Each structure stands twice: as C-alpha cells, then as structure tokens.
Amino acid sequence: NLILNATGVAAILWWSVASFRLHNLHGPSGINSEDVMEVEAPRVGKGGKGQPKVRGAKAPHQDPAEGSKVLPKDDAPSAPAPVAVTLPKGDIRWGNEETWHLIPAKPGSDMNTVTCSIQHLPDNVPGDDGKHCQCLVTPGSDFHRAMNPMLMDEADANSLGAELAASCQLFFDARKHGAADAAQWLATEGLCSEAWEEKALLNRSFKAGSRQINVETRQQLLRARVDVRFKTNWARLRDTDGWYRKAWVSYVGGPPTSQFVKMAEELIKSVHYFSEHPILMFNFGLFTPKTWSEERFPQLVILHAAPLPNEPRIRRSFNFNKLRAILMSRALNAVEVDVDQFVAPGADVLFSLTSKWVNKEYSFPLMPAHFLDWSIKDQPAAPWWPRYCPDPEKPCPMQTMRWCHAHPTWTHWALPFFGRWVRRHFRDERLPNVTVKGFHAPGLKVGDINEDEDLLNVGLWEERATKQWCKMDVPATVEFDSLLSWTPAHGHRCTNGIGCTNIGGDNRWYKKGVPKVYWTAHHAIDPEQTATYLERIRKHHKEGKWPAAIVYEERFWKSGDELKKEHPGLACLT
Ligand SMILES: *[C@@H]1O[C@H](CO)[C@@H](O)[C@H](O)[C@H]1NC(C)=O
Numbered sequence: 117n118l119i120l121n122a123t124g125v126a127a128i129l130w131w132s133v134a135s136f137r138l139h140n141l142h143g144p145s146g147i148n149s150e151d152v153m154e155v156e157a158p159r160v161g162k163g164g165k166g167q168p169k170v171r172g173a174k175a176p177h178q179d180p181a182e183g184s185k186v187l188p189k190d191d192a193p194s195a196p197a198p199v200a201v202t203l204p205k206g207d208i209r210w211g212n213e214e215t216w217h218l219i220p221a222k223p224g225s226d227m228n229t230v231t232c233s234i235q236h237l238p239d240n241v242p243g244d245d246g247k248h249c250q251c252l253v254t255p256g257s258d259f260h261r262a263m264n265p266m267l268m269d270e271a272d273a274n275s276l277g278a279e280l281a282a283s284c285q286l287f288f289d290a291r292k293h294g295a296a297d298a299a300q301w302l303a304t305e306g307l308c309s310e311a312w313e314e315k316a317l318l319n320r321s322f323k324a325g326s327r328q329i330n331v332e333t334r335q336q337l338l339r340a341r342v343d344v345r346f347k348t349n350w351a352r353l354r355d356t357d358g359w360y361r362k363a364w365v366s367y368v369g370g371p372p373t374s375q376f377v378k379m380a381e382e383l384i385k386s387v388h389y390f391s392e393h394p395i396l397m398f399n400f401g402l403f404t405p406k407t408w409s410e411e412r413f414p415q416l417v418i419l420h421a422a423p424l425p426n427e428p429r430i431r432r433s434f435n436f437n438k439l440r441a442i443l444m445s446r447a448l449n450a451v452e453v454d455v456d457q458f459v460a461p462g463a464d465v466l467f468s469l470t471s472k473w474v475n476k477e478y479s480f481p482l483m484p485a486h487f488l489d490w491s492i493k494d495q496p497a498a499p500w501w502p503r504y505c506p507d508p509e510k511p512c513p514m515q516t517m518r519w520c521h522a523h524p525t526w527t528h529w530a531l532p533f534f535g536r537w538v539r540r541h542f543r544d545e546r547l548p549n550v551t552v553k554g555f556h557a558p559g560l561k562v563g564d565i566n567e568d569e570d571l572l573n574v575g576l577w578e579e580r581a582t583k584q585w586c587k588m589d590v591p592a593t594v595e596f597d598s599l600l601s602w603t604p605a606h607g608h609r610c611t612n613g614i615g616c617t618n619i620g621g622d623n624r625w626y627k628k629g630v631p632k633v634y635w636t637a638h639h640a641i642d643p644e645q646t647a648t649y650l651e652r653i654r655k656h657h658k659e660g661k662w663p664a665a666i667v668y669e670e671r672f673w674k675s676g677d678e679l680k681k682e683h684p685g686l687a688c689l690t
C-alpha cells in the first residue's frame with residue numbers, strides 16, 4: 117500500500133514529524149547517552165532511559181491575542197486545536213504507529229497545507245488521540261536546513277551541525293564560571309535538577325500540584341539548538357564565555373506564510389535599522405523562512421527549541437515560550453520584544469538603563485506599565501485578585517504597582533526571578549496564605565495562572581518589586597505619526613495627534629497618566645504597514661528630523677532625568 121511505498125523510499129528520504137508529537141522515535145526531543153551526567157549531585161538528567169513521550173505537543177500557533185490583555189479563559193476548551201501543517205512540497209501522512217493516510221504533494225505547488233484533525237482527514241485510528249501528521253523531508257535540502265533541529269533525532273540534529281546552545285547540562289557545567297553562570301544555575305536548578313526535585317519532596321512549601329510538568333520534561337523544555345544557517349553569527353556575536361553582552365530576545369512559531377513570522381521579520385529588520393545589538397529569535401515552530409540568512413541579517417541568531425507539551429493536564433499557553441526563551445538566551449543584559457513590536461531610534465539606551473536599575477540589590481525584571489490599570493473589576497474570574505487586591509477602592513498592600521505589560525528587560529541578576537516563577541508554574545506550586553499589614557491574603561495555585569503576563573505580575577507583586585518602565589512599548593504604530601510630523605522648528609513641543617497624549621491615568625498610581633517613550637512600538641500586527649513605518653522613521657532619523665523619544669504632557673523630554681526634575685512624583689522609569 118501507499119504507506120509501505122513511502123517507507124520503502126525512506127532509504128533516501130526520511131520521515132520527519134510535522135505536527136509535534138515530535139519524533140515517534142523518542143520523547144520530547146530526547147536526551148541521549150552523550151548527555152548523561154557523570155556527577156553525583158545535583159543531577160540534572162539521567163539521560164536515555166525511560167523518557168516519557170510528549171504526545172501531541174503544542175501546535176505551531178501563536179495566540180492572536182498575544183501581547184494584548186485578555187480576560188482569563190477559564191472555560192477554554194481542553195481538546196487540542198487542529199494543527200495546520202504547511203510545508204514546502206513533500207508528501208504528508210496522517211495517523212499513528214502503523215496506520216497512515218497519505219496526502220501526496222501537489223504537483224507544481226511550493227506548499228502543501230493540511231489541517232491535521234479528524235474534521236478534515238479520515239479517522240483512520242478511531243479512539244487514538246495520538247494521531248498526528250508527518251512530512252517527508254529530503255536530507256541536505258534547504259528545507260531540511262531551515263527545520264527545527266529540536267524536532268529531529270539527536271543523531272540527525274548533530275550530523276546537521278545544529279549545536280546545543282542551551283541545556284540543563286550546559287548550565288550545570290558552567291555554574292562556577294562566574295556571576296552570570298551562577299545566576300543561570302540558580303535560575304534553572306529547580307527546573308533541571310532531579311536532586312532538587314527529591315529534596316523538594318521533603319518540604320511542603322515546594323509541594324507540586326496536579327498540573328505539574330515532571331522534571332524530565334522540564335529538562336527538555338530548556339534545550340535549544342542553534343540554526344545551522346546562523347552558526348557564524350552565533351559564534352561572532354557572543355563572548356568567549358558563551359554570553360551575549362547585550363541582546364534583544366524574541367520568539368516565534370508558525371509557517372513562513374503566517375502573519376506572526378512576517379511580523380517577526382519586520383522586528384528583525386527594525387533591530388538592524390536602529391540598534392547595534394544582536395537579536396536572538398527563538399523558534400518553537402517547525403521551521404523558519406528560507407529567506408532568513410546571515411548575509412541579510414548579520415545581527416540575527418536563530419535558536420530552535422521544542423514546542424510546549426500539548427497534553428491537556430500539563431498544557432501551557434504558547435506565550436510561556438517567552439519565559440523559556442529568556443531562560444535559554446544567556447544574555448547579560450537583555451530586552452524582550454514580541455513579534456508584534458518593532459524597535460525605534462534610541463532604543464539601545466534601554467540596555468544601559470536596565471543595567472543601572474537591575475542589579476544585585478534589585479534583582480527583578482523591569483516591565484512597562486500597562487495602558488490599563490487592570491483590576492478585579494475587569495477580571496472577576498482571575499484567581500490572583502483575592503490575594504493581591506480584592507477591592508481596588510481599599511488599600512491593597514500586596515499589589516505593589518500598576519499592572520505591567522509583559523515586555524521585560526533584565527540583567528543576569530534577574531534570571532533567578534524568572535527561573536523561580538517558571539518553576540512554580542511548571543510544578544504548579546502553591547503560594548501560602550499570608551498576612552501583610554493586617555491584610556489576609558489567601559493562597560494561590562500558581563498553575564492556575566493562565567498567561568506569562570499574569571505570572572510575571574503576580575511574581576513581581578509577591579516579591580515586593582516596585583519598579584516599572586513608563587510606556588516604552590507605545591500601544592499603536594500610528595502614534596508614531598506624531599513624531600513623523602515633528603520638525604526641529606517645533607522644539608520640545610509635541611502638538612500633533614494622539615501620539616502626544618499621555619497614557620490613561622488611574623486613581624492609584626498615575627493620576628495624570630503615564631509618559632509614552634518611543635523606543636519600541638507595540639501592536640504592530642500589520643507587517644506591510646510596519647514596513648512602511650520603518651522606512652519613514654529611518655529616513656526622518658537619518659535626516660535629523662527625529663525628536664527625543666519621551667513624551668509627557670504634550671512635550672518631548674531628552675532624558676528620564678529631565679522629566680523627573682520637572683515631575684518628581686512620576687512612579688515610572690525612563
Ligand atoms: C521549606 O522551605 C522553606 C522555603 O524555602 C523554608 O523556609 C523552610 O525552612 C523549609 N522547611 C524545611 C523543613 O526544610
């Protein structure tokens with residue numbers, strides 16, 4: 117039959133798994149015997165034996181609401197979403213184990229798109245929820261080189277030359293090299309180490325909940341390999357100790373034709389236009405565009421990691437990949453940018469300002485104030501409000517600042533914060549009842565927190581963090597029109613359009629509103645429009661027709677210091 121024919125051809129072609137049950141051949145990207153730890157304790161991986169299979173890990177899909185705040189989806193359906201596989205040429209097959217339905221390549225077409233669900237394809241293995249798609253790949257082809265090596269066999273990934281850029285083993289081995297490596301291990305030990313896990317069993321404070329992801333799977337989730345096409349950039353842009361001095365960090369997943377990937381390309385372009393620093397793009401999808409190359413993007417490094425597991429009990433939102441990217445980036449000083457953002461002139465100052473604020477004493481990421489002062493009134497079902505602020509009209513000692521947008525900047529000092537909260541989430545730990553200033557805060561099951569942004573806010577409040585950026589991720593691309601219409605004759609006056617107004621104020625933190633800072637744009641969801649803005653901004657900037665980035669009370673401010681002098685009560689940083 118067709119399937120046997122296809123298998124027969126596998127002497128020269130091999131089947132690679134498309135829709136993320138990864139390889140049939142082993143678990144969630146597999147630790148092989150080379151990764152076996154020789155050390156006694158703490159162990160970070162037994163390797164090889166008994167790796168659980170992640171069945172049907174997450175699809176190459178990015179939440180369209182990503183970045184914009186959505187109410188908690190308490191009633192989100194638990195059935196896995198169908199996976200649309202879009203692959204250049206090549207046959208695709210659907211099924212499991214021995215039973216396959218073949219979808220042959222369309223002759224003359226460059227893409228073959230298939231929605232992998234029983235609504236669209238025959239239910240050839242009734243009752244088996246492990247059905248998935250696989251696609252045929254030619255070794256050595258451009259497509260093979262652009263593929264996510266974390267979805268290949270270990271041996272295939274190694275022979276392709278896709279070196280390991282991050283892993284528990286690597287973090288453990290480096291942990292004594294310096295302060296950054298020590299922070300990296302402190303951040304990842306609870307995610308990586310089986311010895312840590314055994315100790316945690318003895319202490320009720322670390323009790324894992326029903327939605328926990330086990331330590332073997334967590335180890336897999338902290339592995340990344342470099343894209344073979346970007347190995348020169350990867351080596352050139354970082355230091356000999358393996359760390360990037362300064363880097364933009366982003367993440368994406370989806371076929372090259374998807375809106376998200378096109379947005380990512382504009383973000384990458386903007387970094388090349390307006391920044392001196394590298395951008396580390398983590399791919400959690402099947403492959404990235406063939407047109408992304410080192411020649412075109414000398415500041416780009418693509419790193420690949422496996423998707424999150426998709427099993428209902430342990431599933432996490434796609435955006436937790438942001439936190440994985442942060443933990444795997446090995447950047448001393450970094451700024452996370454979502455694919456619906458772009459970088460603007462002057463943005464590089466974010467790096468030096470971040471290292472001014474984030475240090476040994478204040479070891480938290482900095483995130484911008486959200487454009488809305490979210491509270492229980494907007495999110496009555498969100499599980500964290502009873503703990504942090506059951507009534508915004510009354511004092512809430514557990515909520516230390518206005519809701520932040522999940523666009524973090526950090527130095528290595530904040531890595532343990534990220535690691536701690538990803539661990540609490542991935543182990544589904546519980547925050548205990550506490551009393552603060554006479555306020556009784558009920559406990560919270562961390563695994564019940566739906567999104568990365570929710571978790572980061574909870575973490576910052578819980579640890580009494582108090583610093584946030586002003587709105588350095590301006591909410592809409594069109595607001596840049598106010599800067600594009602500026603001429604030197606206007607001086608420091610910002611007079612034209614919505615880009616000159618403050619972000620809406622609130623009763624608790626910002627009575628007069630929040631300053632906008634035009635270092636990055638957010639909600640840049642139309643790649644063609646973004647491309648046009650980037651060219652216009654670049655032209656104005658080159659011609660010296662670009663104002664200072666900070667806007668507050670309808671004027672431009674040259675620096676945070678100048679703004680602070682005039683408005684000492686402002687609670688946000690610039
Ligand atoms: C359990 O862990 C908590 C938090 O780290 C710590 O304060 C406590 O002393 C530990 N308890 C025991 C019995 O080790």
Ligand SMILES: *[C@@H]1O[C@H](CO)[C@@H](O)[C@H](O)[C@H]1NC(C)=O
Nearest residue numbers: 502548549550556557558559
């Ligand atoms: C925590 O507080 C809740 C009420 O907010 C209460 O029902 C529960 O018994 C408390 N748990 C402990 C361990 O004190």
